[in-house]
Amino acid sequence: MSLVDESQSDRVRDALTAAHLYYMQDLTMDAIAHELHTSRSSVSRLLSHARATGLVDIQIRSPLDAPSRLELLIQERFHITAHVVPVPDHATDVDRLERVALSVARILGQFFDSNMVMGIAWGSTMNAISRHVTPKQTHGSQIIQLNGAGNMRTTGLSYASEILGRFGYAFGAHVHQFPVPAFFDSPATKQALWRERSVSRLLEMQARMDVALFGLGSPFSEVPSHVYAGGYLEEPDYASLSRSGVVGDVATIFYRADGSTDGIPLNTRGTGPDFDVLRRTPRRLCVVSGAAKLPSLRGALKAELITDLFVDESTARALVASA
Amino acid sequence: MSLVDESQSDRVRDALTAAHLYYMQDLTMDAIAHELHTSRSSVSRLLSHARATGLVDIQIRSPLDAPSRLELLIQERFHITAHVVPVPDHATDVDRLERVALSVARILGQFFDSNMVMGIAWGSTMNAISRHVTPKQTHGSQIIQLNGAGNMRTTGLSYASEILGRFGYAFGAHVHQFPVPAFFDSPATKQALWRERSVSRLLEMQARMDVALFGLGSPFSEVPSHVYAGGYLEEPDYASLSRSGVVGDVATIFYRADGSTDGIPLNTRGTGPDFDVLRRTPRRLCVVSGAAKLPSLRGALKAELITDLFVDESTARALVASA
DNA sequence: AAGCCGGGTGAACAAACGTGCAAGGAGGGG
DNA sequence: CCCCTCCTTGCACGTTTGTTCACCCGGCTT
16 A cells, blocks of 8 residues: 555655646656656656546636626626636537536535535536536545435436536545435425434534535426436326426425425425525525526526526526526 | 627637537547538537637646645744745746746636735736636736836836736736836935825725735846846946845835835835835735746745745745755 | 456547638728 | 738647556565
């Protein structure tokens, strides 16, 4: 282990030197290879490594007078910070998701630091982000799962824990899983379990998280979110959602177009944090891609669930275009 | 002007988009050119522009457990933060200076922010840095010249103001020049002028600066600094310095190997800030390259003039090697 | 001890990139 | 109105960079 450690740290040291020479002194990889007594290819790999592990941190800082027109409009209209991801109009929804996720993954480190608690939902958006998130070493930080992931067929643990694990690994954070189904069959079971100390400990932690990161579910769009495709809900559930006028969910809690949640039966069985809890979280990062989620997004904005919105360009345009 | 402004801001906007697509989404320049309806070459230029103007900010962050061994040693021995710039041992002194300067220019933005006052000396080191400093927009910030620049032949204003001007431009800071000679002929003139309100206003500003940036002068090394080559001093002055046991200067104030300054005649005629003033400045960035400055560096460390040291690798090695 | 296995290396190739150059276009002055 | 100038553009070229592949070397198994 000591040998491994040593060679690891040698590698890091070399990567740092190479990064310094490349990004601070503008040497070519060739020149660096020469100074480091190795081959140019190795330097290329060293630099890739440096970027991938967050040794090199590339940020884009708009001079504050020139954020995109769209970001300004959204800020004025909804009083949130918008990060519009440029994506060509003809891109497919899969592309959109992937590109927004990549951008978020790169920028996430700016929102998370040592000794913070970050709550994370799961789903295709979070999955995509998790696969790209660039590491940033922190200490004493915690990552906590926002809602259960089990369904009738599996405990969902492996899927959710893979996602959470990648975030935890990237930030050197302690990961707290939430080993319950996404939806309980009976509200009583939920209430019972919520009184269990192991669970209430998690809920308390959720109540004092610093950052929440989530996507939006949109039950009635053509591209249903993970929750809706994964066998978590059954026919009568959908009928009930439809009757209640639901337009979306955040971490298994549903809401209407006006942002209200009162009297939606399924919410007594969902496992995500109550919106009152969520709204007390200082920074609430919401990632949305694709126009299909527009109604869900409007509802979430009405419900004031979002402080920072990450959205692809054309969806952003659609958002401000309509009243 | 409005047309110029508009096209400027268009350019910035395009540069931001391109940077986002390139650095956050890992598209190739070709792909970006396509999305922006322009040619690949223009995208290349756009990205260069984005980097050069600080829209894209590249930082290197050592995981705090692995700063170079040298930086650690220096920190332990002298209680300052060291930034060791990797430079191959066989590099010439000119190379050394240039590469250290480049590194400092890139990192300087991390030390300077809005509403700050930065004092800047001048000389070949500062000149080299000024030619590379990457912009960072700030507001309400001030840059102030630490010491006069005139000599028997010229007022020195153009040289010093060029340097100061580049810093000021890069940070959007107000520049305050110090229109006096580097050394007065007579101490009485200095004292008289020091009582002038226009000058004392500058001195007061120096007294509350947040950052000072300076190199070291080394009067008796083979590669004399600008002050010594530029006709600022005359033969009797050198003799006097030699008699006093001077090993270096910071902004025209001389010191001995033990860091003391008392009773050095020339200091009554120099125009830089008193070391007591300097030592009250929260951050004092010193840039040194080349082993020839080692004695000066040791003296400056003894005098506790430095909080952050930027130095090339082999000079750093030499510094810790000797007791 | 021989043999496999995984990770890392440099050579060679292909892709991506930067830059000198000539052409085109907008703005300003005659 | 024309011309001159300066700035920007895209092309073409040479350079720089990423990636594939065969190879080597240390560690572990049989």
